[in-house]
Amino acid sequence: xxxxxxxxxxxxxxxxxxxxxxxxxxxxxxxxxxxxxxxxxxxxxxxxxxxxxxxxxxxxxxxxxxxxxxxxxxxxxxxxxxxxxxxxxxxxxxxxxxxxxxxxxxxxxxxxxxxxxxxxxxxxxxxxxxxxxxxxxxxxxxxxxxxxxxxxxxxxxxxxxxxxxxxxxxxxxxxxxxxxxxxxxxxxxxxxxxxxxxxxxxxxxxxxxxxxxxxxxxxxxxxxxxxxxxxxxxxxxxxxxxxxxxxxxxxxxxxxxxxxxxxxxxxxxxxxxxxxxxxxxxxxxxxxxxxxxxxxxxxxxxxxxxxxxxxxxxxxxxxxxxxxxxxxxxxxxxxxxxxxxxxxxxxxxxxxxxxxxxxxxxxxxxxxxxxxxxxxxxxxxxxxxxxxxxxxxxxxxxxxxxxxxxxxxxxxxxxxxxxxxxxxxxxxxxxxxxxxxxxxxxxxxxxxxxxxxxxxxxxxxxxxxxxxxxxxxxxxxxxxxxxxxxxxxxxxxxxxxxxxxxxxxxxxxxxxxxxxxxxxxxxxxxxxxxxxxxxxxxxxxxxxxxxxxxxxxxxxxxxxxxxxxxxxxxxxxxxxxxxxxxxxxxxxxxxxxxxxxxxxxx
Amino acid sequence: xxxxxxxxxxxxxxxxxxxxxxxxxxxxxxxxxxxxxxxxxxxxxxxxxxxxxxxxxxxxxxxxxxxxxxxxxxxxxxxxxxxxxxxxxxxxxxxxxxxxxxxxxxxxxxxxxxxxxxxxxxxxxxxxxxxxxxxxxxxxxxxxxxxxxxxxxxxxxxxxxxxxxxxxxxxxxxxxxxxxxxxxxxxxxxxxxxxxxxxxxxxxxxxxxxxxxxxxxxxxxxxxxxxxxxxxxxxxxxxxxxxxxxxxxxxxxxxxxxxxxxxxxxxxxxxxxxxxxxxxxxxxxxxxxxxxxxxxxxxxxxxxxxxxxxxxxxxxxxxxxxxxxxxxxxxxxxxxxxxxxxxxxxxxxxxxxxxxxxx
Numbered sequence: 011x012x013x014x015x016x017x018x019x020x021x022x023x024x025x026x027x028x029x030x031x032x033x034x035x036x037x038x039x040x041x042x043x044x045x046x047x048x049x050x051x052x053x054x055x056x057x058x059x060x061x062x063x064x065x066x067x068x069x070x071x072x073x074x075x076x077x078x079x080x081x082x083x084x085x086x087x088x089x090x091x092x093x094x095x096x097x098x099x100x101x102x103x104x105x106x107x108x109x110x111x112x113x114x115x116x117x118x119x120x121x122x123x124x125x126x127x128x129x130x131x132x133x134x135x136x137x138x139x140x141x142x143x144x145x146x147x148x149x150x151x152x153x154x155x156x157x158x159x160x161x162x163x164x165x166x167x168x169x170x171x172x173x174x175x176x177x178x179x180x181x182x183x184x185x186x187x188x189x190x191x192x193x194x195x196x197x198x199x200x201x202x203x204x205x206x207x208x209x210x211x212x213x214x215x216x217x218x219x220x221x222x223x224x225x226x227x228x229x230x231x232x233x234x235x236x237x238x239x240x241x242x243x244x245x246x247x248x249x250x251x252x253x254x255x256x257x258x259x260x261x262x263x264x265x266x267x268x269x270x271x272x273x274x275x276x277x278x279x280x281x282x283x284x285x286x287x288x289x290x291x292x293x294x295x296x297x298x299x300x301x302x303x304x305x306x307x308x309x310x311x312x313x314x315x316x317x318x319x320x321x322x323x324x325x326x327x328x329x330x331x332x333x334x335x336x337x338x339x340x341x342x343x344x345x346x347x348x349x350x351x352x353x354x355x356x357x358x359x360x361x362x363x364x365x366x367x368x369x370x371x372x373x374x375x376x377x378x379x380x381x382x383x384x385x386x387x388x389x390x391x392x393x394x395x396x397x398x399x400x401x402x403x404x405x406x407x408x409x410x411x412x413x414x415x416x417x418x419x420x421x422x423x424x425x426x427x428x429x430x431x432x433x434x435x436x437x438x439x440x441x442x443x444x445x446x447x448x449x450x451x452x453x454x455x456x457x458x459x460x461x462x463x464x465x466x467x468x469x470x471x472x473x474x475x476x477x478x479x480x481x482x483x484x485x486x487x488x489x490x491x492x493x494x495x496x497x498x499x500x501x502x503x504x505x506x507x508x509x510x511x512x513x514x515x516x517x518x519x520x521x522x523x524x525x526x527x528x529x530x531x532x533x534x535x536x537x538x539x540x541x542x543x544x545x546x547x548x549x550x551x552x553x554x555x556x557x558x559x560x561x562x563x564x565x566x567x568x569x570x571x572x573x574x575x576x577x578x579x580x581x582x583x584x585x586x587x588x589x590x591x592x593x594x595x596x597x598x599x600x601x602x603x604x605x606x607x608x609x610x611x612x
Numbered sequence: 613x614x615x616x617x618x619x620x621x622x623x624x625x626x627x628x629x630x631x632x633x634x635x636x637x638x639x640x641x642x643x644x645x646x647x648x649x650x651x652x653x654x655x656x657x658x659x660x661x662x663x664x665x666x667x668x669x670x671x672x673x674x675x676x677x678x679x680x681x682x683x684x685x686x687x688x689x690x691x692x693x694x695x696x697x698x699x700x701x702x703x704x705x706x707x708x709x710x711x712x713x714x715x716x717x718x719x720x721x722x723x724x725x726x727x728x729x730x731x732x733x734x735x736x737x738x739x740x741x742x743x744x745x746x747x748x749x750x751x752x753x754x755x756x757x758x759x760x761x762x763x764x765x766x767x768x769x770x771x772x773x774x775x776x777x778x779x780x781x782x783x784x785x786x787x788x789x790x791x792x793x794x795x796x797x798x799x800x801x802x803x804x805x806x807x808x809x810x811x812x813x814x815x816x817x818x819x820x821x822x823x824x825x826x827x828x829x830x831x832x833x834x835x836x837x838x839x840x841x842x843x844x845x846x847x848x849x850x851x852x853x854x855x856x857x858x859x860x861x862x863x864x865x866x867x868x869x870x871x872x873x874x875x876x877x878x879x880x881x882x883x884x885x886x887x888x889x890x891x892x893x894x895x896x897x898x899x900x901x902x903x904x905x906x907x908x909x910x911x912x913x914x915x916x917x918x919x920x921x922x923x924x925x926x927x928x929x930x931x932x933x934x935x936x937x938x939x940x941x942x943x944x945x946x947x948x949x950x951x952x953x954x955x956x957x958x959x960x961x962x963x964x965x966x967x968x969x970x971x
Contacts, residue, residue, distance in 0.1 A: 013906055013907060021786060025786070029894050036934065044847070269749045
């Protein structure tokens with residue numbers, strides 16, 4: 011046997027030293043990983059371990075001016091299964107299918123899916139959720155959640171708007187006041203193992219959600235309800251496409267009611283009303299919804315469920331539109347209020363100026379007709395407005411001239427949006443000044459050839475009759491915390507003066523004459539002083555023979571506290587604003603004037 | 613000139629006992645989750661390992677009491693047995709996780725590859741120490757030829773262990789020969805061979821690509837999870853038992869990747885202390901090897917040193933993604949009954965050698 015020789019020992023030492031070097035190097039590598047790159051890997055690891063579950067914040071409620079809750083929250087449950095914690099999948103499938111009223115196959119697919127957490131059904135009633143929880147099934151999770159709930163269904167649907175799956179506002183005030191209403195969602199941070207099972211002993215850090223604030227709006231539940239009833243009534247009577255009613259306070263711009271019937275169900279906003287089916291499917295009459303024959307040919311159901319993709323979305327968007335704000339129309343004769351105000355303010359006309367109406371007026375080479383074919387004959391300016399005589403207003407417009415007319419148009423705020431606190435307000439569609447000749451000026455003077463929104467008309471007329479200051483029409487009044495504490499009161503600056511006090515007073519007098527003995531006499535209520543103006547305009551294209559009838563009125567005429575606008579789209583049969591729209595506002599005023607505490611004067 | 617018989621190396625014994633106890637504590641911590649999840653028993657792996665440890669300590673004591681010279685005659689038969697067992701495992705072995713590495717006898721299972729390591733150390737120590745030293749030039753080739761069968765047999769289903777056996781053989785030949793230069797050629801030839809070997813199969817090249825950028829590959833999952841564990845340890849770690857990565861993120865946390873979870877729980881200091889402990893162990897082997905009364909004893913101790921060193925270095929290198937991933941366990945710490953049994957037997961061998969000192 012050999013002995014161990016010195017070179018053997020040397021080589022053993024060499025190997026040891028080599029190993030020591032290697033271990034030193036690895037120690038360095040370790041230090042690099044655990045000090046220099048520690049944060050990088052630790053963050054990645056944390057992302058892996060942490061599960062963040064968000065807790066929805068309760069959305070703030072929307073209350074009317076008297077505290078009636080218009081938009082509320084309901085507790086609902088989300089039922090999910092955690093695959094890795096299931097003990098008896100068959101029983102889970104059986105129970106969930108029964109309680110959630112889902113086909114067994116659907117439930118089976120979700121229960122048997124290998125995922126860390128699988129949602130079986132959302133928006134389950136709290137009672138059902140509690141029942142499922144009481145089965146104490148391993149691996150079944152019932153999380154409580156909030157869902158928007160509108161106690162009055164379709165009331166003020168296009169004003170309030172609704173919310174989506176994450177409780178975010180989709181349209182209307184729900185969008186406009188999203189920031190106040192939404193609150194701040196909370197968080198539950200938990201550590202989990204690789205299967206997604208939460209670790210019991212590591213604790214969880216919880217960040218409580220902050221509920222959204224309550225919004226108090228100027229809308230009045232009773233006035234809104236009455237406005238909707240009145241609108242539906244006249245829509246049915248006149249087989250109209252739609253009817254809009256807007257009731258507001260002309261002094262401060264608060265809107266008491268705004269409806270555009272047909273309204274849709276806020277608790278079920280994705281179900282299309284028959285009226286909003288595409289034209290070709292809606293049949294010829296258009297108002298009865300779908301007749302059996304025409305529908306059978308193209309679309310079988312009236313619910314719109316057969317519409318898909320873009321077509322359905324278009325139809326829904328049309329249903330959700332707030333006609334008072336999102337759409338413009340030719341105001342027609344109601345706009346004579348603006349022409350009259352401008353004429354009086356500029357001094358180009360006075361109440362007793364004499365006019366003559368032969369039934370038309372020649373402007374340049376055009377013969378512009380009055381609505382009364384035979385003409386109104388000789389009349390004063392007061393009679394002209396009572397008669398809603400076109401030649402009178404053409405004359406006033408021409409006396410003002412394009413420059414002055416446009417400067418008043420601008421001064422009255424018609425070129426700007428009203429600034430109402432609802433999304434999607436449409437802008438005025440007006441001629442460019444350089445393109446306006448005498449003929450165009452003549453048509454503008456009696457409210458044709460341009461378009462404004464109904465809310466613009468209401469706001470402008472409010473400003474003209476309230477003493478002459480521009481108001482901002484609005485809903486938002488104040489914001490309260492969940493416990494009722496006042497958080498914020500919205501300030502709407504006193505608008506700038508657009509008209510002298512004197513002209514405003516004259517306009518109130520003139521418009522009272524329209525109701526007292528003129529075209530607006532159907533709005534007259536015994537014992538009240540009411541002012542107003544009718545309008546009947548033909549929609550484009552003129553050949554379609556479709557009309558828009560409207561009436562704008564206010565009371566009391568000497569000190570206006572409420573202003574109402576009613577617009578009837580495409581009424582069948584008699585379509586004169588004075589005949590069909592004025593009585594709607596009279597009906598409204600008969601009810602709301604006493605309700606608002608405005609006394610009859612002897 | 614037989615040296616007088618003395619006491620076994622107390623330092624080595626203490627270090628080994630400390631390592632085994634430490635290993636058991638850490639193993640329990642690492643395996644409790646997997647044991648609970650798979651077998652409903654947190655101590656499942658711990659208990660199995662404890663049984664192997666008891667056997668191993670008995671074997672260590674038994675071997676350390678023997679005169680290691682008695683093993684000289686057994687070295688060739690022991691090697692033949694390892695060849696037979698490694699052959700048998702190819703035919704009758706059980707496969708876990710897709711590798712056929714275990715022989716089962718009743719409830720016990722056994723990994724022949726672990727036995728092959730001490731068998732090769734004994735064989736080479738015996739062969740080299742009896743060789744005519746004038747013809748040591750040709751010896752290199754001869755030794756290589758001797759170990760090739762076992763390397764081939766083991767390598768068919770356990771490449772990592774085959775590489776370890778080959779490494780032990782090369783280290784032992786290196787010691788037996790006074791020259792340095794030929795080993796440089798062996799090193800260069802070895803790397804060249806490795807390069808060709810790797811590029812022959814695309815899946816081996818893929819392994820290299822994963823090594824460079826583990827986050828880009830699905831198969832880099834294990835490596836990446838190990839790095840997450842190491843990185844989240846920081847200086848002092850999360851504390852024993854508090855690893856999150858062992859909760860199913862690092863696959864088989866009790867096996868090859870155990871060091872990464874040690875880093876996570878005990879931090880850089882704990883990990884460096886463990887490495888220092890291994891270094892102390894290697895130092896004792898060196899001392900025993902250089903003080904052995906004859907070449908047989910020296911080579912046994914040196915072979916054991918080589919074995920432990922290769923496994924520790926490669927394991928840590930893999931876990932830290934310093935080299936491409938290959939399955940190598942951390943001695944005394946990773947889960948594995950056969951491994952701990954034969955490691956402790958080797959320790960017994962080293963202790964036996966330490967009883968005979970040349971002075």
